Amino acid sequence: MSSHQRISRKSFLNWFLGTSLGATILATLYPIFRYVLPPEVAEAPTNRVLAGKLSELPPNTGKVFRFGAKPGILVRTPSGEVRAFSGICTHLNCTVQYRPDFQHIWCACHNGHYDLQGKNIQGPPPRPLEAYRVDIVGDEIYVTRGA
Amino acid sequence: MRLGERIWHALDSRLNLQPLVQFAKEKSVPRHRHDWMYYFGGLTLFFFGVQVITGILLLLYYRPTAEAAFESVQFIMSRVPFGWLIRSIHSWSANLMIAAAFVHMFTVFFSGAYVKPRELTWWTGAALLLLALGFGFSGYLLPWNELAFFATRVGTDMVSKVPLVGDWLLKVLRGGEDVTGATLTRFFGIHVAILPMLTSLLILLHLALIQRQGMHEPQEKPPLPPRPFFPNFVLRELMVWLVGLAALAALAAFFPWELGKKADPFAPAPAGIKPEWYFLFMFETLKLLPAKIFGLDGEVVGLAAFTAGGLFWFLAPLWDRKRARGEKSLFALLVGWGVLLYILSFTALSYLGVFQ
Numbered sequence: 001m002s003s004h005q006r007i008s009r010k011s012f013l014n015w016f017l018g019t020s021l022g023a024t025i026l027a028t029l030y031p032i033f034r035y036v037l038p039p040e041v042a043e044a045p046t047n048r049v050l051a052g053k054l055s056e057l058p059p060n061t062g063k064v065f066r067f068g069a070k071p072g073i074l075v076r077t078p079s080g081e082v083r084a085f086s087g088i089c090t091h092l093n094c095t096v097q098y099r100p101d102f103q104h105i106w107c108a109c110h111n112g113h114y115d116l117q118g119k120n121i122q123g124p125p126p127r128p129l130e131a132y133r134v135d136i137v138g139d140e141i142y143v144t145r146g147a
Numbered sequence: 148m149r150l151g152e153r154i155w156h157a158l159d160s161r162l163n164l165q166p167l168v169q170f171a172k173e174k175s176v177p178r179h180r181h182d183w184m185y186y187f188g189g190l191t192l193f194f195f196g197v198q199v200i201t202g203i204l205l206l207l208y209y210r211p212t213a214e215a216a217f218e219s220v221q222f223i224m225s226r227v228p229f230g231w232l233i234r235s236i237h238s239w240s241a242n243l244m245i246a247a248a249f250v251h252m253f254t255v256f257f258s259g260a261y262v263k264p265r266e267l268t269w270w271t272g273a274a275l276l277l278l279a280l281g282f283g284f285s286g287y288l289l290p291w292n293e294l295a296f297f298a299t300r301v302g303t304d305m306v307s308k309v310p311l312v313g314d315w316l317l318k319v320l321r322g323g324e325d326v327t328g329a330t331l332t333r334f335f336g337i338h339v340a341i342l343p344m345l346t347s348l349l350i351l352l353h354l355a356l357i358q359r360q361g362m363h364e365p366q367e368k369p370p371l372p373p374r375p376f377f378p379n380f381v382l383r384e385l386m387v388w389l390v391g392l393a394a395l396a397a398l399a400a401f402f403p404w405e406l407g408k409k410a411d412p413f414a415p416a417p418a419g420i421k422p423e424w425y426f427l428f429m430f431e432t433l434k435l436l437p438a439k440i441f442g443l444d445g446e447v448v449g450l451a452a453f454t455a456g457g458l459f460w461f462l463a464p465l466w467d468r469k470r471a472r473g474e475k476s477l478f479a480l481l482v483g484w485g486v487l488l489y490i491l492s493f494t495a496l497s498y499l500g501v502f503q
Binding site for chain 1: 329412413
């Protein structure tokens with residue numbers, strides 16, 4: 001080994017202290033980094049809920065219901081059909097509503113419009129609302145995801 | 148010897164304060180026909196001071212949970228003596244602080260004060276404006292009312308559009324997938340601990356840089372001798388603060404800040420929802436964008452454009468070579484007026500209801 005390639009005691013100590021310092025900083029930052037990221041909360045997946053009652057939903061009205069932790073929207077069309085969609089606007093995450101005067105779904109935040117199939121028809125929303133399956137048992141309206 | 152003098156001598160003999168007094172006596176500020184703009188940075192600082200004091204007072208009663216936040220603000224406004232006033236001042240002062248900061252930024256831009264050697268002052272100032280907007284955004288959620296809830300849903304959802312780390316950032320900001328009580332607690336921590344600490348440090352740095360380099364002067368030699376900093380400039384600045392305080396007190400007393408309805412995560416966003424005035428130009432622009440632009444989601448293109456525009460504005464000291472050489476720059480002037488007119492016109496048109 002030639003002399004200029006030999007590691008001097010000083011450079012070894014510098015390297016040793018430098019990496020120790022780096023490791024200490026990493027060992028401090030890593031727990032903070034992990035702490036800041038919220039833990040996954042195990043939640044029983046909700047696939048089917050009782051969303052409302054038919055008698056409380058006359059034609060040309062809508063209702064936001066609770067689907068697990070997220071809002072969903074029930075719509076009774078002017079012809080009396082019941083449909084259900086995700087209640088979250090695909091634009092920037094607001095909760096949509098049914099507008100009887102427009103006879104379709106509308107988002108107040110950035111003026112997004114969806115038709116009665118949940119399709120984005122006007123304004124900034126880039127995608128349609130996710131559609132859910134609707135089952136009517138007597139007076140009760142059940143909504144199922146993944147239909 | 149009087150008591151005051153004795154205390155002064157006692158301190159001076161230990162800390163050698165005489166040079167500081169001499170320095171204050173010699174410090175001066177340029178005098179010219181545009182020197183009115185030197186007062187807006189100080190005015191912003193004044194409103195920040197008001198925020199710190201009223202913020203600490205609000206902390207005595209505020210409770211940062213989804214169950215209690217709205218009720219605690221209601222309690223402050225209806226039961227605590229002068230609680231309505233303290234909260235109203237806090238809300239109004241926040242708005243006036245951001246307005247003063249915007250005026251300060253534009254006067255600095257139009258006078259070209261950001262070029263070498265004052266790049267760092269411009270950058271720390273820009274960072275302070277971002278922190279002020281962060282204060283506004285995080286504080287807006289704290290009363291946990293309907294408007295705040297959806298403003299936060301929208302605002303945090305924008306973060307999720309950041310490439311690669313968007314979803315991760317969204318979770319960190321919200322404290323989970325959705326805007327919940329966890330988000331409120333996080334925003335509270337950000338609003339009362341993280342942002343105040345960063346802002347205080349940056350204000351100190353910003354002021355130290357100004358102190359070190361002195362005020363920027365226009366190109367033409369000022370015809371008037373400089374104004375002594377103490378007491379002349381300080382007294383003038385205090386007069387401006389007094390006007391700021393009068394405006395603040397009048398606004399807070401005659402137009403008390405409303406609380407609105409308690410947030411309901413399972414209610415639709417109310418019609419007529421809009422953010423604070425300083426986010427209106429972005430809000431209305433996002434409303435106008437089509438669903439798809441060049442095959443990409445409209446809002447992603449819009450947010451990318453805002454980020455690029457903000458970065459361009461931030462980097463002004465690097466691209467404005469003409470002003471750095473002491474020449475006039477038509478390009479910088481056009482950029483300044485373009486940005487100012489865009490923000491002013493979109494904000495005004497939004498208030499006039501043109502975008503409804």
